[in-house]
Amino acid sequence: MLTGTNLQYANSYNNRIILETIRLYGPLSRVGIAGRTQLTAQTVTNITKKLMKAGLVVEHSRERSGPGAPSVMLKINEKAGYSVGIDLDKDHLTCILVNFNGKIRQTKNVDLHFPSPDEAIELMVSSVFQIIKEEGVDPDLIWGVGLGLPGPLSISEQDDATRIVNPEAFPGWEDVPIVRELETRLQMPVLLENNASAAAIGEHWYGAGKLIDSFFYIYFGAGLGGGIVVDGQLYSGFSSNAGELGYFPTATFMEPGLNYAFDHLGGFFDMPRLQKKLRAQGYQVHSLNDLGKLYEKDNEVLSDWMEAGSKSLVPLILGIEYLLDPEAIFFGGRLPDAMLHALLEKLQTQLPSHRITRKIGRPRFNIASAGLEAAAMGVASLPLYSSFAPQHKLLMRDHRYTGLGM
Amino acid sequence: MLTGTNLQYANSYNNRIILETIRLYGPLSRVGIAGRTQLTAQTVTNITKKLMKAGLVVEHSRERSGPGAPSVMLKINEKAGYSVGIDLDKDHLTCILVNFNGKIRQTKNVDLHFPSPDEAIELMVSSVFQIIKEEGVDPDLIWGVGLGLPGPLSISEQDDATRIVNPEAFPGWEDVPIVRELETRLQMPVLLENNASAAAIGEHWYGAGKLIDSFFYIYFGAGLGGGIVVDGQLYSGFSSNAGELGYFPTATFMEPGLNYAFDHLGGFFDMPRLQKKLRAQGYQVHSLNDLGKLYEKDNEVLSDWMEAGSKSLVPLILGIEYLLDPEAIFFGGRLPDAMLHALLEKLQTQLPSHRITRKIGRPRFNIASAGLEAAAMGVASLPLYSSFAPQHKLLMRDHRYTGLGM
DNA sequence: TGAATAAATCAATTTGATTGATTTATAGGT
DNA sequence: ACCTATAAATCAATCAAATTGATTTATTCA
Numbered sequence: 001m002l003t004g005t006n007l008q009y010a011n012s013y014n015n016r017i018i019l020e021t022i023r024l025y026g027p028l029s030r031v032g033i034a035g036r037t038q039l040t041a042q043t044v045t046n047i048t049k050k051l052m053k054a055g056l057v058v059e060h061s062r063e064r065s066g067p068g069a070p071s072v073m074l075k076i077n078e079k080a081g082y083s084v085g086i087d088l089d090k091d092h093l094t095c096i097l098v099n100f101n102g103k104i105r106q107t108k109n110v111d112l113h114f115p116s117p118d119e120a121i122e123l124m125v126s127s128v129f130q131i132i133k134e135e136g137v138d139p140d141l142i143w144g145v146g147l148g149l150p151g152p153l154s155i156s157e158q159d160d161a162t163r164i165v166n167p168e169a170f171p172g173w174e175d176v177p178i179v180r181e182l183e184t185r186l187q188m189p190v191l192l193e194n195n196a197s198a199a200a201i202g203e204h205w206y207g208a209g210k211l212i213d214s215f216f217y218i219y220f221g222a223g224l225g226g227g228i229v230v231d232g233q234l235y236s237g238f239s240s241n242a243g244e245l246g247y248f249p250t251a252t253f254m255e256p257g258l259n260y261a262f263d264h265l266g267g268f269f270d271m272p273r274l275q276k277k278l279r280a281q282g283y284q285v286h287s288l289n290d291l292g293k294l295y296e297k298d299n300e301v302l303s304d305w306m307e308a309g310s311k312s313l314v315p316l317i318l319g320i321e322y323l324l325d326p327e328a329i330f331f332g333g334r335l336p337d338a339m340l341h342a343l344l345e346k347l348q349t350q351l352p353s354h355r356i357t358r359k360i361g362r363p364r365f366n367i368a369s370a371g372l373e374a375a376a377m378g379v380a381s382l383p384l385y386s387s388f389a390p391q392h393k394l395l396m397r398d399h400r401y402t403g404l405g406m
Numbered sequence: 407m408l409t410g411t412n413l414q415y416a417n418s419y420n421n422r423i424i425l426e427t428i429r430l431y432g433p434l435s436r437v438g439i440a441g442r443t444q445l446t447a448q449t450v451t452n453i454t455k456k457l458m459k460a461g462l463v464v465e466h467s468r469e470r471s472g473p474g475a476p477s478v479m480l481k482i483n484e485k486a487g488y489s490v491g492i493d494l495d496k497d498h499l500t501c502i503l504v505n506f507n508g509k510i511r512q513t514k515n516v517d518l519h520f521p522s523p524d525e526a527i528e529l530m531v532s533s534v535f536q537i538i539k540e541e542g543v544d545p546d547l548i549w550g551v552g553l554g555l556p557g558p559l560s561i562s563e564q565d566d567a568t569r570i571v572n573p574e575a576f577p578g579w580e581d582v583p584i585v586r587e588l589e590t591r592l593q594m595p596v597l598l599e600n601n602a603s604a605a606a607i608g609e610h611w612y613g614a615g616k617l618i619d620s621f622f623y624i625y626f627g628a629g630l631g632g633g634i635v636v637d638g639q640l641y642s643g644f645s646s647n648a649g650e651l652g653y654f655p656t657a658t659f660m661e662p663g664l665n666y667a668f669d670h671l672g673g674f675f676d677m678p679r680l681q682k683k684l685r686a687q688g689y690q691v692h693s694l695n696d697l698g699k700l701y702e703k704d705n706e707v708l709s710d711w712m713e714a715g716s717k718s719l720v721p722l723i724l725g726i727e728y729l730l731d732p733e734a735i736f737f738g739g740r741l742p743d744a745m746l747h748a749l750l751e752k753l754q755t756q757l758p759s760h761r762i763t764r765k766i767g768r769p770r771f772n773i774a775s776a777g778l779e780a781a782a783m784g785v786a787s788l789p790l791y792s793s794f795a796p797q798h799k800l801l802m803r804d805h806r807y808t809g810l811g812m
Numbered sequence: 813t814g815a816a817t818a819a820a821t822c823a824a825t826t827t828g829a830t831t832g833a834t835t836t837a838t839a840g841g842t
Numbered sequence: 843a844c845c846t847a848t849a850a851a852t853c854a855a856t857c858a859a860a861t862t863g864a865t866t867t868a869t870t871c872a
Contacts, residue, residue, distance in 0.1 A: 002427050004420040004445040006860055007413065007827050014410040014829090021408050031850060039410040043829055045852065062837095068849025069837040214644055226729075230636065237731025238620055238769065248728045319725040322654045323632075325643025363644065412829055413858050420860090437819060449860055451821060473870040474818025 011047075014039060018047050019056060019388055022074055023101070024210055027060040029071030048074060056080045056100070076101045082137050084128050084145040084188075085380025087195055087373075089222040090114050090169050091272055092334070094376045095127040097135055102206040102381065104373065106131035111287055113272075117176045125185045143387065144189040146379025147182065151194035151225050152244045162192055168246070169223060191382040195375035196225025196243065196333075197234055199368070201385060202378030203330055204229050207369030216326045217368065218245065218316075220333035220340070221375065224269035228324070248316055268312050271334070274305060288372070292336030306339065310346035317351060321363060332368025333375065340367055417453075420445060424453050425462060425794055428480055429507070430616055433466040435477030454480060462486045462506070482507045488543050490534050490551040490594075491786025493601055493779075495628040496520050496575050497678055498740070501533040502779055503541055504786045508612040510779065512537035517693055519678075523582045531591045549793065550595040552785025553588065557600035557631050558650045568598055574652075575629060597788040601781035602631025602649065602739075603640055605774070607791060608784030609736055610635050613775030622732045623774065624651065624722075626739035626746070627781065630675035634730070654722055674718050677740070680711060694778070698742030712745065716752035723757060727769060738774025739781065746773055 014037075021036050022028055030048060034041045051057040058077040064070035078101040087094040091113065097106040108127045115123070124147075132139060154166035161177035164170075182190045193201070200217035203209035209217075209229065217227040226243030228235040236242050246266030278285045278294065281301060285291055295302050320329060331344055344365055370377045420443075427442050428434055436454060440447045457463040464483040470476035484507040493500040497519065503512040514533045521529070530553075538545060560572035567583035570576075588596045599607070606623035609615035615623075615635065623633040632649030634641040642648050652672030684691045684700065687707055691697055701708050726735060737750055750771055776783045 002423050002430075002443060004423050004443045004449070004860095005416045006445075006449075007416070007829090007858095008860095010411045010413070010416045011828060017408050017410050024408075029850075037408055037410045039412075040830060041851070042831085042853095043410070043412075046828080064838060066849080067837090067839040067847065069835090069851070071850065228729075230641070235636065238733040239731055242729065242731035244728060244731070248724075315721070315725075318654075319721075319729055322650060323634075323648065323725055323729055325645055325648035325650070327644040410829095413827095413860090414829095417859060435819075446861060447820070448822095448862085452859080468868095470869060472818080473816060473868090475820070475866090475868040477819065 014043065015047055015051070016388055018044060019051060019076075022057060023076050027073035027075040029063070029073055031071065033074070054080075078103065079141075081141050081143045081384070082132075082135075083143050083380045083383045084131070085148070085198075085373075085376035085378070085382075086124055086128070086145060087148045087198075087376040087379065088115075088120060088124065089150050089195065089334075091222045093120070093123055093127065094373060095124065095131060096373055096376045096380055097131045097137070098377065098380045100384065102377070102384075104377070105137075106135050107373065114171075117170075117173055117178070121178070121181055121185070124182065128186055139188075142188055144191060144383025145182065145186060146198065146382035147178070147190055147192050148195035148198040148375045148379040149192065150221055150223055151196060151246065152241055153192070153194050155192065155240075164192075189383065191379070191386065193379055193382060194225065194227075195219065195221055195378070196245075197227040197236060198378030198382070199225075199332060199370065199374040200227025200229050200330070200378065201234055202370055202374055202381050203332065203368050204232065205381045205385065206377060207330075208366055209328075209330065209369075212327050214326050215328040215330055216243070216320050216324060216363070217330045217332065218313075219374065220269060220271075220331075220335040222271045222334075223266045225333075228326075245316060248319075265312060265316065268309060277301070288334060288336060292338065295336060295339050295342075306343055306346060310343055310350055313343075313347055314350050317347065326363050328364040328366050330366050330368040332370060334372055337367075337371065420449065421453055421457070422794055424450060425457060425482075428463060429482050433479035433481040435469070435479055437477065439480070460486075484509065485547075487547050487549045487790070488538075488541075489549050489786045489789045490537070491554070491604075491779075491782035491784070491788075492530055492534070492551060493554045493604075493782035493785065494521075494526060494530065495556050495601065495740075497628045499526070499529055499533065500779060500782045501530065501537060502782045502786055503537045503543070504783065506790065508783070508787065508790075510783070511543075512541050513779065520577075523576075523579055523584070527584070527587055527591070530588065534592055545594075548594055550597060550789025551588065551592060552604065552788035553584070553596055553598050554601035554604040554781045554785040555598065556627055556629055557602060557652065558647055559598070559600050560646075561598065570598075595789065597785070597792065599785055599788060600631065600633075601625065601627055601784070602651075603633040603642060604784030604788070605631075605738060605776065605780040606633025606635050606649075606736070606784065607640055608776055608780055608787050609738065609774050610638065610640075611787045611791065612783060613736075614772055615734075615736065615775075618733050620732050621734040621736055622649070622726050622730060622769070623736045623738065624719075625780065626675060626677075626737075626741040628677045628740075629672045631739075634732075651722060654725075671718060671722065674715060683707070694740060694742060698744065701742060701745050701748075712749055712752060716749055716756055719749075719753055720756050723753065732769050734770040734772050736772050736774040738776060740778050743773075743777065 017037050018033055021033055025036065030044045031041055034044045048057060055077055057074050060073040060075040062070040062072055078099045080100045083098050085096045085098065091111065093110045093112055095108040096104050098104050108131055110123060128145065132142060149167065150169040152166060152168060153164055156163055156165045162179035163175050163177045164173055165175065167173040179190045179192050196217065196219035199219045203217055209215055213232050214230050219225040219227060224245050226245040228243045246264065248265045275285045278301060283294055285294055331340055344367065368374055423443050424439055427439055431442065436450045437447055440450045454463060461483055463480050466479040466481040468476040468478055484505045486506045489504050491502045491504065497517065499516045499518055501514040502510050504510050514537055516529060534551065538548065555573065556575040558572060558574060559570055562569055562571045568585035569581050569583045570579055571581065573579040585596045585598050602623065602625035605625045609623055615621055619638050620636050625631040625633060630651050632651040634649045652670065654671045681691045684707060689700055691700055737746055750773065774780055
């Protein structure tokens with residue numbers, strides 16, 4: 001829909017631009033902000049006055065450099081608000097509390113094994129209350145809770161409750177009104193997102209992706225997921241399945257002669273299945289930690305798995321390069337750091353022989369910054385993100401009210 | 407870069423939104439525009455007054471429906487301006503003149519065989535002057551010339567002349583300052599774009615893509631190209647290579663046992679090569695027309711080629727579905743209509759067995775509307791597009807001045 | 813013929829960014 | 843110590859664009 005804009009929307013947008021500029025590049029003086037945003041100093045003064053009044057921004061220091069009045073440096077008020085991120089998958093629950101600047105203040109981690117909805121909800125609720133209590137934060141300052149679940153998700157908004165319609169990873173979870181349930185129990189707004197997309201958003205907000213505007217994020221969870229950030233915004237495609245790598249076929253694309261015995265990437269990158277396989281061979285692997293230790297002992301099953309894994313990723317990477325041509329590809333999620341690095345290295349040696357040599361630009365390959373908490377960080381950013389990130393859509397007139405005039 | 411906005415930018419944006427709304431859905435009354443754009447009737451009155459004064463919009467008719475004053479319907483002034491589109495490839499030159507509403511007024515078509523820069527430039531210049539003369543249009547009303555070349559293009563802006571640095575399809579064209587040359591000879595602004603992206607833009611502006619906001623366009627030219635429209639804007643990736651299907655590898659992705667003898671899609675979908683092969687087997691095929699006729703005779707070489715072609719496209723289509731999840735995939739370009747339809751049909755029968763059944767949303771497959779002139783239409787839209795399309799970027803402060811306050 | 817209705821516009825107001833002048837605080841030269 | 847140059851930040855006035863409310867115009871229908 002083509003919708004126009006007006007003064008209020010333009011102002012909202014500028015508010016967000018200034019807040020985001022301070023977050024990314026601060027502490028900054030008002031004149032510094034003006035320079036970066038191409039707004040006038042007066043406009044910056046007006047808007048920062050409002051932001052300071054709302055408690056989102058505070059003075060940091062005075063810096064004198066050469067003649068002229070010293071700059072008053074402004075920064076984000078870390079204590080202006082908090083957000084909770086919950087990363088739930090078939091094998092674990094990670095729950096974190098982050099402040100307005102995206103710093104993790106509390107973490108809670110539980111290993112799970114295909115939890116039922118009741119178990120999971122109970123555990124999530126108690127974990128959230130626990131970390132809030134431990135940090136001693138006023139619950140009114142919690143802006144919301146982000147919930148990350150493994151994709152693909154199909155969300156229906158039937159009878160006013162957001163339900164998960166197609167939770168592949170969670171048999172038994174069909175049609176659970178998870179968002180409403182959590183909102184009632186927690187008395188906080190809950191936002192649902194697929195964990196790979198969430199990790200991408202998190203990387204964009206808090207990681208190296210801060211300075212990269214368009215990237216692809218390959219997320220290793222219990223399964224495999226992907227998130228796409230284009231122009232600083234999450235791109236989720238027409239049916240919200242963009243980057244759903246789990247079903248990316250491997251069989252069709254296999255190198256002749258190889259046989260991975262799985263028809264799609266998600267079947268291969270299946271952590272519970274891998275761990276089960278390792279246990280069947282006598283290795284005591286029950287957690288990520290165990291996996292990391294095993295890897296450091298140069299376990300052969302594991303290194304075979306990684307060899308095959310890197311090969312199975314080649315078509316995906318090439319597809320990303322040729323179709324999307326992003327600035328970077330991030331690799332992150334719940335894989336021991338050493339394994340992530342090794343996988344990336346193997347992949348790098350596989351690729352050249354498959355690439356057309358004449359191709360020009362190529363995305364950088366980066367290890368994501370957030371590590372095990374990537375998805376939780378990502379969903380934790382959702383309540384903040386939905387209130388404060390500059391979004392083109394805000395300039396148009398069909399967006400929802402977000403409070404604070406932003 | 408995070409840049410703010412102001413009243414002027416917001417106004418420019420609204421100007422464009424209104425013009426675009428009239429173009430897409432017109433003739434429309436002022437109140438009708440207001441309803442669609444969510445702007446107030448007064449704002450629409452103000453802006454349409456300016457647009458009418460500039461000659462871009464004119465009154466169409468008065469429509470009375472029920473009590474109350476009749477609506478004054480507004481429409482695009484087709485004669486407000488014209489644009490030229492040139493589609494140059496190794497095997498042909500198509501040159502068209504379109505009016506402000508995107509209707510083709512004149513066409514000129516020449517079959518070529520790997521033209522030299524001098525030949526091509528000479529031919530382009532004479533063609534442009536010829537079609538303008540034939541239509542009897544005041545040259546001052548020509549807003550510009552769009553030039554489409556087969557990708558991948560690497561464009562360098564060295565010494566103020568846009569040169570083609572990596573014109574794979576045109577040996578001998580390295581470092582020709584094509585844009586400057588044409589601008590000097592024609593005395594009109596020239597805009598360069600890869601022909602597949604151009605076709606996608608054209609489909610978005612004038613075809614069925616008008617109402618589809620995000621789609622992938624597979625363009626059959628002398629080679630194979632792709633264009634991506636996201637959120638109504640051309641998406642070209644970080645290094646301008648998004649959708650460059652020509653180099654999409656086939657070898658790596660082949661079904662075991664099959665061998666197409668080409669390592670990338672562009673090698674397979676190579677029209678000059680196909681025609682040469684057919685001629686080597688005794689068929690007199692020298693043009694698209696000949697190809698179409700041969701196809702209608704159920705030629706076996708050709709139907710084998712199409713069978714293999716549809717198979718080689720499967721990984722690409724799946725890649726598009728899983729990575730991009732667009733609303734639709736358009737198939738278009740310089741392939742006889744019957745062949746395009748047949749190829750699509752073959753493809754549709756190939757796909758189901760390769761898709762994961764549980765996958766939810768799926769893009770629609772559409773034959774593009776523009777046919778043989780797709781790329782020329784697309785590039786012809788560039789001079790209009792760059793002046794009048796609503797672009798989010800316009801709300802920010804780092805765009806170039808485009809005249810008319812829009 | 814007149815009441816109801818809807819489109820379009822006029823006039824006045826409001827909002828938010830901009831411009832130009834002013835205040836404040838510093839460095840550096842004499 | 844004092845003056846000048848300089849830069850940040852703000853004040854006051856202005857400007858641009860959308861909005862609100864009233865008014866004009868043109869139609870239908872009883």
